[in-house]
Amino acid sequence: MKQFCMSILLGIGVCMSLCAFAQSTDLVNWPAQADPRLIGDLVAQRFVASPHNSFKPPAPPKNITYPEVCAWYGALKYAEVSNDQKLLTQLTQRFMPLFDTEKHLVPRPWHVDFSVFGTVPLEIYLQTKNKKCYTMGMRFANAQWSIPIDSPQVVKDGYQKFLDKGLTWQTRYWIDDMYMITMIQSKAFQVTGDQHYIDRAAHEMVVYLDTIQKENGLFYHAPDAPFFWGRGNGWMAAGMSELLSSLKKDNPNRPKILAAYRKMITSLKKYQRPDGLWGQLIDKPESWVETSGSAMFTYAIIMGIRQGWLDTEEYTPIARKAWIALTGYINKDGDISNVCEGTNRKNDYQYYLDRKQKTGDMHGQAPILWCVYALLKR
Template sequence: MKSIFLLSATAAVLFLSTGTYAQPKNAAADFKNWPAGSAPGDIGNIIANRFVATPHTNFNRPGPPKVITYPETCTWYGALTFAKVTGNKKLTQQLAARFEPLLGSRDTLVPIPDHVDYTVFGSVPFELYMQTKDARYLKLGQHFADKQWGPPEGKRVTAESHRFYNKGLTWQTRLWIDDMFMITAVQSQAYRATGDRRYIDKAANEMVFYLDSLQQPNGLFYHAPDVPYFWGRGDGWMAVGMSELLRSLPKDNPNRSRIMNGYKKMMATLLKYQAEDGMWRQLIDDPASWKETSCTGMFTCAFITGVKEGWLDPKVYGPAARKAWLSLIKYINADGDITDVCEGTNKKNDHQYYLDRKRNTGDLHGQAPLLWCATALLR
């Protein structure tokens, strides 16, 4: 699956002393003139409509979930942002209708915000509030965002919970790289919805703690301190988490330059490990491991965002992002499901464990990044 792309001869850029790229109007030329059937609007519609038609899922296991899972939250959020950027009011209404039972007869599906994977759910009502101005959504979103910074409570509290809380971090800290999307997504959304800087400032402080704890000299991240492997989707959560945070983090935040440096260091290394066809692998630095779609979607989104925001050189990262997108969408089948998605994965200090993970089809871990990419390309 090789993609052929053209670089615009006029896509010259100037690197400023601030570390951003001054882009001419056509600097995003790699994000235009798509081959038939590959435009982000077309792909986004396919994936969003597939989500609307899909019942609540349970990590690709049979039967309904006990509560809304984080992959569904991520896809719901992606579909809503895609609806916003395309002005698709009908899609927004459909996604709001999907949510309505959670405010009434099916409220038991709403997670308890006592873990990062559950607290991220708040990003969806925040987005619904911003698009509809219905105060019910704002109240629910703030409940989730505030619980993340509140005192430890509930059955999941451990001695570490109190240790992290006393350091000014969320008591839900666990030092898995997945957390840096789960935490930053809901807290960035809280800031966008309310304008209250304490949400995103706390998230930035948390991000620096994870950067200092988990980022390796090559710019990539171990899954956890005791798991020294560069797992694709794990690093993907970090890549998208940093780009989501930086996209809204105020310029005067004291942690912004530290996070930007960590982000750019990661992006440069990801560029080196991108396969010839544009994909990334289940274990990023293992050329024998299989090409995996969820991490490819996440890294592509982080590249697109960096180019669009002026953080990354468009002459370098624009073609790389285009190649990745055109390769990624070839994995979408006739049902609107993407294939070769790594199943839900806990941490384990075992190289073979990661190689042996199942390759799912239609797993929302893989559907969500497609919508994030489509939104980023159109934003």
């Protein structure tokens, strides 16, 4: 009889525990399948085992591309927050051949999508103090504000107009720029303490916000592609989060960036779907669920809660629901599905709906790791 009662009590305890998970509104207690450490281990090790540029069709990679950089960076931040020295060693060892046997894979820093590569060696330097990584990373950060000397004069003249305004010559007014530029400049500030790196990133962000943010806080893919594409907006949300995390409170551009961030997150709250995620086209409920943009939004919201930019009571349930939903798209191998393929701008609604949905694409792997870092950071 006593054993029977104990079984009943244990059963009640399990049910109560499951109910607590279901009803919980915090960012600490998770059902097993959504445990950030479990997800972090799974996705980070998937990255370690992946060949360079594995999201592309089988072909020798020409250079390391930005989705791999973003996933690499996410894995490094997970290693840091989890104090996983083995993972840090694995991620560092993956990088070292780029100084010799794989140096042909190092991109030239002549484009925003290539310049963000410098974020990885700078993060490795922060965690290991490897001077070679510092030198390489700073070369990329400095190159964003230095016109390539081998550029034709007519090209230099076109670039100079941006430098004269305090902007990088790589300025395009494309939404993903505001992750690619702010990441490398923020990281350069973190490793050097030199204020001008973060100041110029903040100035760049304000100019972009003034130029391309819409009244509802969101961003068109491009002026000639008037659609609120999910991942494109994700780059902006994540970029503002990264910049605000490093920006001092007395920076004159900070209030404007923070207001723009909050305006965007308020709009994202409105468009969050009942399942917790967001669509390929944010404001079009008929568009399919897209996980890379959803993960970027989730990361930005978690960061806002952690940093005090957002009301905890209002936004924690939103972040929690999104994170649990995202983990449902991750398979046993650590690959997330429903990731939009690489997408150029096009003034065609159906074009966005018809984009292929990929599994394991690093555009999606990366922000999952960012979310893990944000959830575990205290």
